[in-house]
Structures are given as C-alpha cells and as structure tokens.
Amino acid sequence: MTHILRIYQIIQIIHNTISGGFIFSLVGNLLTISMRTLILLCTLVLLNSSCCLFLYTEEDDPLYTKKMDYNGNEIKLNGYYYKSNDTNYYSEGHFFYRNGIFIDVGGLRNSLSEYDEYIIDVMNYEYYKNQKACWGVFIIDDDKILLERWQPLQPFRAYIQQGEILNDTTFHLTKRYRMVNEEKTDEMEINRIYHFREFSPKPDSTNKFIK
Numbered sequence: 145m146t147h148i149l150r151i152y153q154i155i156q157i158i159h160n161t162i163s164g165g166f167i168f169s170l171v172g173n174l175l176t177i178s179m180r181t182l183i184l185l186c187t188l189v190l191l192n193s194s195c196c197l198f199l200y201t202e203e204d205d206p207l208y209t210k211k212m213d214y215n216g217n218e219i220k221l222n223g224y225y226y227k228s229n230d231t232n233y234y235s236e237g238h239f240f241y242r243n244g245i246f247i248d249v250g251g252l253r254n255s256l257s258e259y260d261e262y263i264i265d266v267m268n269y270e271y272y273k274n275q276k277a278c279w280g281v282f283i284i285d286d287d288k289i290l291l292e293r294w295q296p297l298q299p300f301r302a303y304i305q306q307g308e309i310l311n312d313t314t315f316h317l318t319k320r321y322r323m324v325n326e327e328k329t330d331e332m333e334i335n336r337i338y339h340f341r342e343f344s345p346k347p348d349s350t351n352k353f354i355k
C-alpha cells in the first residue's frame with residue numbers, strides 16, 4: 145500500500161510539474177523518492193509502453209491482386225505515364241513493366257522537362273527502391289486497367305484503382321477501393337487522367353516488396 149501511495153504522489157508531482165512547466169521541481173521531488181519505488185514505477189511505465197507498442201504492431205496489407213506478366217500492347221512501356229491538372233503541375237510518374245509491376249515515383253513539378261530531371265535524381269539516389277509505397281502491380285484486360293499499390297499509412301494499406309484505357313498513351317482512373325476479407329471497403333470515385341511520355345532509361349523494377 146505504501147508503494148501505491150508513493151506512485152500516486154509521483155503521478156501528482158508529474159502532473160503538477162507538466163502543468164506548471166517547472167521541470168526542476170520535478171527533478172528535485174524525484175530525488176526524494178526511494179530507489180525501490182522508482183524501480184516499481186519504471187516497471188509500470190514500461191508495461192504501459194509495451195501495451196501501447198502492441199497497438200501498432202498490426203501488419204501491412206498484402207496486395208490483393210496477384211502479379212501477372214503483361215504481354216499486351218494496350219499501353220506503352222518505353223517511358224512513363226504522368227498525371228497533370230488544370231494548374232499545369234505534373235506528378236505521379238508511373239513506370240510499367242512486362243513482369244506486371246509498376247513504380248509510382250511521385251514528385252510534383254511545373255513542367256515535363258523538370259519532371260524528367262526529378263526522375264533522373266530519383267534514379268541516381270535510388271530512393272524508390274526502399275520505399276514500399278512506390279511499388280504496385282497492374283492488370284490490363286482489353287480496355288480496362290487495374291492498379292494496386294501500398295499507401296504510406298501506419299500500417300501500410302493496399303488500395304486498388306480501376307479505370308479505362310482511352311488509347312495507348314492515355315488512361316483514366318475512376319474508382320478507388322481497398323479489399324478486406326474479400327469485400328470492397330473505402331470505395332470512392334476518382335478522376336485521374338494519365339498521359340504517356342517517352343523516357344529512357346527506366347528505373348529497375350527489381351525490388352524487395354513484390355516477387
């Protein structure tokens with residue numbers, strides 16, 4: 145009981161110290177506490193921290209879409225597809241590969257020439273190789289396109305985007321959702337149009353996230 149009362153007193157001291165901002169008062173009061181009580185308090189704090197850490201150990205989503213080789217010609221592979229908007233910003237460069245993998249190199253630039261330079265920097269520093277959110281898989285079925293990629297959340301969540309191929313240089317994504325227990329969740333309509341730009345050499349599609 146004595147130790148419990150001591151712990152309660154410590155909590156009160158900490159609360160009052162933080163509220164008033166008197167850090168030196170906290171140190172002075174803690175020095176008057178017995179070592180045994182401090183050990184007990186530290187144990188309780190560590191246990192509480194372990195419980196908090198346990199809450200964040202949920203695993204990343206697996207990709208729902210199975211990787212499949214792409215052998216078609218509905219889209220071009222000798223460059224990247226970029227997204228642009230009414231303000232003439234260029235972003236979200238997507239590189240597609242025959243092995244069914246794609247890379248989103250991100251970024252945002254004012255012109256396509258600047259975006260090319262950004263991609264060169266990304267390749268030189270190989271930043272994308274260790275970024276799980278850059279990687280995904282795609283499937284093309286006639287004029288339909290499906291992309292699935294991890295989003296940089298904690299933990300990582302895998303989202304699918306679907307749309308239509310307008311021609312071999314343009315596709316339009318219109319739907320976004322996440323698969324959980326074979327059911328669609330977080331469904332939303334989107335409006336993202338991507339255009340092709342020839343670019344060489346492409347980043348290497350070898351990675352540690354998708355085999």
